[in-house]
Amino acid sequence: MSAVKIGASRQVAIPKKIHEELHLRAGDYLEIELRNGTLVLTPKALVDKHIEERLSEALDDVKKGRVQGPFRSAKEVVQSLRRSSKRPRRS
Structure with missing residues (x-):
């Protein structure tokens, strides 16, 4: 488990290992939701x-x-x- 710091603009850096494992790239979208007090991020593709x-x-x-x-x-x-x-x- 990695600890990350919330930046001044409420930004959070995703650890490199997780970033690579999920094949994330700059500009990708993530869905964020709160489940039982836990933040859950899920990669999403936006489709028109x-x-x-x-x-x-x-x-x-x-x-x-x-x-x-x-x-x-x-x-x-x-x-x-x-x-x-x-x-x-x-x-």
Whole structure:
């Protein structure tokens, strides 16, 4: 067990051994909670719910065959998008 000191800005340094064992890096997020008078830190990955929903929709489209391509160039992508667009093309 390691003892750590709370800094002036309420910061706490995680001991190197624990830091390495958990593969933590600067900028990683930790969830902090109080359980029966004990602080518990748990590594967390923040995920944008909107992105998760969009990825789920995209995977559903792929499964149902609602995809286009493959494309050999960006020009082919633009042409395909214009063909499938419901809006008229701007001049």
